[in-house]
Amino acid sequence: MTTPQTTLTRPVDDATLRKAFSVRERPARPSALSASLALAWRALLKIKHVPFQLFDVTMFPIMMTVMFTFLFGGAIAGSVGEYVQFLIPGILVMTVSMISMYTALGINTDISKGIFDRFRSLPFWRPAVLVGALLGDSVRYTLASFVVITLGLILGFRPGGGIMGVALALVILLLFAFSLSWIWTLIGLLMKTPESVMMVSSMASFPLTFASNVFVDPTTMPSWLQAVVSVNPITLAASAVRGLMHGTVTSGDIAGVLIACAVLVGVFAPLTMYVYRNKNAH
Numbered sequence: 001m002t003t004p005q006t007t008l009t010r011p012v013d014d015a016t017l018r019k020a021f022s023v024r025e026r027p028a029r030p031s032a033l034s035a036s037l038a039l040a041w042r043a044l045l046k047i048k049h050v051p052f053q054l055f056d057v058t059m060f061p062i063m064m065t066v067m068f069t070f071l072f073g074g075a076i077a078g079s080v081g082e083y084v085q086f087l088i089p090g091i092l093v094m095t096v097s098m099i100s101m102y103t104a105l106g107i108n109t110d111i112s113k114g115i116f117d118r119f120r121s122l123p124f125w126r127p128a129v130l131v132g133a134l135l136g137d138s139v140r141y142t143l144a145s146f147v148v149i150t151l152g153l154i155l156g157f158r159p160g161g162g163i164m165g166v167a168l169a170l171v172i173l174l175l176f177a178f179s180l181s182w183i184w185t186l187i188g189l190l191m192k193t194p195e196s197v198m199m200v201s202s203m204a205s206f207p208l209t210f211a212s213n214v215f216v217d218p219t220t221m222p223s224w225l226q227a228v229v230s231v232n233p234i235t236l237a238a239s240a241v242r243g244l245m246h247g248t249v250t251s252g253d254i255a256g257v258l259i260a261c262a263v264l265v266g267v268f269a270p271l272t273m274y275v276y277r278n279k280n281a282h
Contacts, residue, residue: 035124039132043106044139056102057144061095065151068215076216081156088152089169089242090214095148096141096173097209097234100181101201103137104188108197111189127273134181141177145170161247169244172257176237179261182268189275208234233260 030038047054068091069084077083107130110116119129149157149166159166184201191197211225212234218226229235240257243249 030124032125032128035128036131036135039128040135041132043133043136046106047140054143056099057140058147060099061091061144061147062151064095065091065148065155069155072215084152084155084157085246086217086242087215088148088155088157089245090212090238092145092148092152092169093173093176093234093238093241094209094212094214095144096177097180097237098205099141099144100137100177101184101198101205102140103133103181104184104186104191104197104201105194106137107133107185107188108191108194112193126277130185130272130276134178134185137181138174138178141174142170145173159245159247161245161249165244165247165249169241172240172244172254173237175261176233176257179264180233182265182272186268186272186275189272208232212238214238233257233264236260 065088069080069087072087073080073083077086116129120126161169183204187200187204188197191200211229212232213229214234218229218235221229236253236256237260240249240253243253
């Protein structure tokens, strides 16, 4: 029987061991803001690689604006010129609100591809994944807003509030879209497929949009419907945007949309974060 030969190695001194395992200083953990901005930039890069995503912020607003202006202008206001003054602020809110649904679609697609699992393993503020997606989509909302306003000016829209009124209206609109997006984000986390996300989001979006003051003055509606329309967040946003653009805004209009934004974020942001943490826990 042969005894295996044992090879003795020389002990390694401490200095050699430290040198072998020495690494550069670990990078500092990114702040919540930097992580959110990095993921917002990621959302914008998607547009660069998939330019078709620009369709919903260019062709969709043009189609909706032209269609409703010429279909309803004569019947509701007597002329396209009169109706466009009322419609453009409302169609602006409607367009941005409907485009905000695509936030849920993008998040659900990331989940189905396993990208969220990768984000879970990275050492950064976890809500940055959701906040970054919402911030990145704000650029798309802005682009859609400029498309609608430019087309409105071509069709004869003349905002009485001037440039300042339009700028403030866009700020209010972006704040509202950011708040509303938390609803779609929650849906995106709950649904299993992108197709189901679009179906559920559309079913929730259309009643909100059409049961509002986007197209007509609510005073022409039955009293019970007026009560529903008056508390619709789309109505509150459209009233504030319309008032700012025409220089007729009241403190009640501004307070109404700000309260709506606070309620949307206060209710749906915690629910979304709860579902997000629970989803990543499995």
